[in-house]
Amino acid sequence: MNRILPPALDSVALSVLDDRDHHTLVVDYNATEAPYPSSETVIDLFRAQAARTPDAEAIRYGTDALTYRQLEQRANQMAGHLASSDVGPGRCVAVFMEHSIEVVVAILGILKSGAAYVPLDAATPKGRIATILKDIAEGTDGTPPFTITQSHLQSDLPHELADVFILDADFRTISQQPSTDRPSSATPDGTAYIIFTSGSTGVPKGVMISHRSLVNYIWWAAGVYSAGESLAWPLFSSLAFDLTVTTLFTPLISGGRIVVYRGDPGAQSMVVLKVVDDNAVDIVKLTPAHLAMIRDRDLRATRLRKFIVGGEDFKTELARDITRAIPHPIEIYNEYGPTEATVGCMIHRFDMDRDQHPSVPIGVPAANAGIYVLNEAHQPVPPGVIGEMFIAGDGLAKGYFNRLELTGERFLMTTDPRDGTSKLRLYRTGDLARWSSEGRLDFLGRADHQVKVGGARVELGEIEARLMKHPLVHDCAVVATAAPAAKAATQVRYCERCGVSSDMPGTTYDANGVCNLCQAFDTYVEKAQAYFKTPDDLQSLIVEMKANRKGPYDCIVLLSGGKDSSFMLCKLVAMGVKPLTFTLDNGFISEDAKANIRRLVSGLGVDHHWGSTPHMNEIFVDSLKRFANVCNGCFKTIYTLATNFARENGIGYIVTGLSRGQFFETRLTEEVFKRDDYDPSRLDALVTEARKEYHRREDAVSRYLDVDVFRNDSIFEEVKFIDFYRYWSVPLEDMLEFLKTQAGWSRPSDTGRSTNCLINDVGIYIHKKQRGYHNYALPYSWDVRLGQKTRDEAIDELNDELDVPRIKEIMAQIGYVEPIAAEDGIARLVAYYVSPQNVSVADLRAHLAEELPDAMIPTHFVRLERLPLTTNGKVDRAALPEPTGDNIQPAEEFIAPSSETEKTLAALWCDLLKVDSIGRNDNFFSLGGHSLLVMRAVSRLRETFGVDVQLRNLFERPTVAGLAEVIDGMLWMAEARAPSTSEGPREEIEI
Structure with a gap:
């Protein structure tokens, strides 16, 4: 052994920036001032676009569509109804709806009324909905918030905590309102929306974004992404995910079209495949996980020309694969930004030749944004030294709804890093970064226990807080499994000088x-x-x-x-x-x-x-x-x-x-x-x-x-x-x-x-x-x-x-077990818990699901006698045992597969899910099957059994026994019609 690893020098602050680096990395880098209509609201911008192109199609869902004129008229009627219900400035309106033309009408109407919209995903658990609705009531006048929903979703709402308005059932009331333009009650300083994100204390926190911040971002986004074109954008991602804000408003202020997509029941995560196969849009904003799902589709005839990627680390190889798969010129943008900075505050356009690092850079600040890498004393760090990223500028959120103390902790008024004398409001991101010698900002991950799962921000502390409420759980820790390194190049080359x-x-x-x-x-x-x-x-x-x-x-x-x-x-x-x-x-x-x-x-x-x-x-x-x-x-x-x-x-x-x-x-x-x-x-x-x-x-x-x-x-x-x-x-x-x-x-x-x-x-x-x-x-x-x-x-x-x-x-011999690696960068959550007795996985999942969305439910559970601690009494997460087949708690009581189809299917799943054994009642998704693995599973099933297995079959019958029954039925049907047809399985994967 000839290697040694004493500390690298970047663990010590060598010195403060010299004058040259300071001017380059702090002053010049953040010279982003750009004009935008700061005295207007996003509603003003939409109204102006509707006046310019009244007869252009603004939104479409299937065969239904509205022009800009019709969309504005519907939004006017919605605003009128809200005003008649005493909804206006200072109020919050929860929107609990599936994707539709009507949900866009509702959001525009809320904004016209001067109220703020609070999007709730249709899959949000009842317990989490109740927590958010209570928080809204406590933060306003104590009355249950006005909540817009649809008939088929109303039973999921706690009616005692919400003033429920069922949009489709009560549409006649709205249609009686005047459709003519009405003065908007929204103001630039007023709150446009509140998005609730995961909270480390176990309680979701609402991020308040003003109209001015929203206008600053959307105006910039329209200039960069639309660039004077009228593009078609797909609305398919969750309204409660701020990534969707770009798709919702950018087309409506630039003459573009929103194309609405709704996922099939139980297969919402696969709706991006519909977007690609429908081939009706020019640009799409999505997460790297979404992009990886479409990598293996036939993209030779796609209409897509622009991709905006955000939400998590974006691997260069994925960007290369997409670029190679599409024959015509395309633009791929990596957009970085926390919800607290209004969607995005940094951007980089992928360059096939220049971008050679494992991850696509997060780039340079957006218009009117400032990005600073600071040490604990809030001073800029020199190249090579790790610091924390702080954000400044017009995109900063107003703060956290009803959380003054937390707002004070995260949004700081401190000395301006540019001049060292004046004051500047900064948002502390919790993200680590480092300047390279080339002047590139390298993103290094989180400084706390926050992770990204499928692009969604997840506070591990919130999962732990909920798990601790289980009567049999005495202590716990939740971690995310590390993603593997980027796929190696097919042929390794060596430097001609150093090798x-x-x-x-x-x-x-x-x-x-x-x-x-x-x-x-x-x-x-x-x-x-x-x-x-x-x-x-x-x-x-x-x-x-x-x-x-x-x-x-x-x-x-x-x-x-x-x-x-x-x-x-x-x-x-x-x-x-x-x-x-x-x-x-x-x-x-x-x-x-x-x-x-x-x-x-x-x-x-x-x-x-x-x-x-x-x-x-x-x-x-x-x-x-x-x-x-x-x-x-x-x-x-x-x-x-x-x-x-x-x-x-x-x-x-x-x-x-x-x-x-x-x-x-x-x-x-x-x-x-x-x-x-x-x-x-x-x-x-x-x-x-x-x-x-x-x-x-x-x-x-x-x-x-x-x-x-x-x-x-x-x-x-x-x-x-x-x-x-x-x-x-x-x-x-x-x-x-x-x-x-x-x-x-x-x-x-x-x-x-x-x-x-x-x-x-x-x-x-x-x-x-x-x-x-x-x-x-x-x-x-x-x-x-x-x-x-x-x-x-x-x-x-x-x-x-x-x-x-x-x-x-x-x-x-030493007791090291290789970890279960995350596939393609999709993080898996593992919950370690201390309990006097085994608690069934079904019980733990049901307990968590009362308040947490699916993305926050751990894939694996490991019971321990005690959690490992550091010498100062904190949980030593690095010392937690790796999740293996030996210690992962089985999701179901093990019953061995019986038929040949079940045995073959179980073996296939073991290989895909990296699990040692799978019983006939085990659930594909409970074992860690995510969207990418669903795609692979269906392809492997078709190769293995020679029948036309569909995605919906796996979602509807996710156990070995259930899916084996479906496959056996397909095999029987194939045998029955074998003499009359030679049709093989279709190549397209349908939902």
Whole structure:
């Protein structure tokens, strides 16, 4: 094992931005001021468009349609009826309706009345509806809010909490109102809508958006997306999802058409397929999950020309697949923005040639928006340093409805980052980001426990709060399973200079095949070389060691038995150093490596110490879960044990065998060298500060080993670390020749090429599988740039074959079980609960479903005796066991499949859902089947059974037994008509 992961420098604030970066990343980047009709409301803009194109079709649903004139007249009648019911400014009107022309009429009428509309999805659970309606009443005048619904939905409303108006049943009342234009009571500062999002306290929170904020966004969106064209937009996503706001209003102020789509019962998530197959729209706004669903459709004849993607991380490969699938030119936009910033505040248009990173960038601020990456003191951070994203500008929400305290926490009035003196209102997003050296803003995920599930924002705390209300649940934690790495390219290429492979995220190549890391290195190579010193400098350090020696040893040398540490030891002894060598016996050191160690210490006449801990397996498992490798945990163990051992024996120096390439992976960043005020002498102090944070971080090492010594800063002066290869440069070929001829060292035959440790292959295997590339790719490429390896040597070492059966044995030995991976980036929720007895999954789901929508119901449930805690008493989410077939609670009492069809079907589902066994009564969706897997399941069913299985069959009969009965019926019918027809299964997947 030759790898180490001390803290990266981006965990420490190196300094504040210099003047040049400040102007570029803070001032110029946020120069977004643009004119828009800030004194008007969205109703004013709609009225103006209706006057320009009164006879143009504004909205269509099936064969029904309304022109702009007719739509405005209906909205006028709706507003008149609301006014007669005392609905006006300051009131909130809940809209609990399915997609239809009427729901758009209702929303426009509410806005004309001056009230705010509150969209409730038709699938919202009764308990959640009741919570929202109570909140609206408490936040207004205490009376039940006016609520518009449809006849078939009225039974789902708690009538005691709502003043219910059934639109289709009472339409005669509305039609008697005058259809002529009436003055709108809406004002720019008035609230246009309130969207309730998931809340961390267990209670949904309503985000209030003003007309001015809405107009700012819609005016910008119309300019960017419609660009003077009259486009057809599909209305298919949930009205309670702010992504839909774009589709609802952008066409109505730009002369476009809304085409309404409604999902089939039980298959609402598949309605996007109708949109594509209908081929009646020009542009669509959707989530990456929706886009992934249509990737495999035949898009050669599609009318779609523009895609707006938002709601969650957008993978570059998905954008590429869609671009390739459509023969005509298309535009794909990635739009970022929380509900609190009015739908979208950043945008990036996908570029097939330029966008080479794993995720499509979130781009640049929208009109009149400001985006800032700040530290805890609300100061802008420099490139390479992680900070939290804050948003400013005209799109900010008014705050949270009836939640003054929360509004104060999230919407801050603080010093303007641009000038450092004036005041600016900022929204704290909770999203982490970092500026790259190229001036690109990289989105790094959440800083809290909020996740995205199918594009919807989900607060894990809200699920936990509801689960804790179950009488048998004493404690709980909910997590989202990690999505796998982006699919690797079909053919890996290598940089012509350093050999870094194309499967490493962020790697691009110029026309000569040289990677972006090499190109960047050329711009600061002289500064980087200045960090490294000479053997003479090392000799001076050795003199210092000897002068400070308090016992028989000058230092501790970390000896792994690998080539780097073995060469280091030989050279140090030749320079007159009296070392004590230290090796961690982690339980997997190869016998050949141990033999190398024994020969070296015996031949050199040095003392040796084996360090160990009985908790090594737990540390390995923790490292695999946190970092997808074993090296992080192993080397932190080495550092911890060696530091304690050095202190106990009065030894003031520890020498490591980090390669030069590993410095650039773990300690040095190119941003450091690109600074105008670069000073190599400052790096040592920064590395020390980073080391302090590294040793004080919560993980398995801090749980199982004695880390008290690191709580006092004095230890970092008392025991100093020296990196040998900072002072000594040697090519790999020369190193190996020296070890072979001078030291009696031989490469271990029972491990991979570059390691002394059997378990290291487990880390390589997991890292490649979960993150898509070799975890040595980066340091080896740096070894090549710095002259320590040749390109061919690096590639050769990375291409070792892995012994997978042996890897599986070691994983079982240490107790690591591979997690159930999310498919195609669709997160799965896992609920861990503590209870004195097993609670059935059906009971838990029913309890949660009383108040939570389907997207917030966990896929898997795991019962524990207790939750793992950190030393400060918080739930240690990283230490929760991976959800596996062994610990996931079965959704139903297991009854084995009986018929051949059931057995075949169960085996197919096991493969799709990554589940070990499935019973005849198990439900496809309860086991984690989401929309993408539905598509795959239907295709596989057709291939396997040769019958025309439809999507609706799976939604209507989602158990193995139920669907097997349907398939058997189809097979019988196919046999019965076999002589008279040879028609095979249709290729199109219908709903």
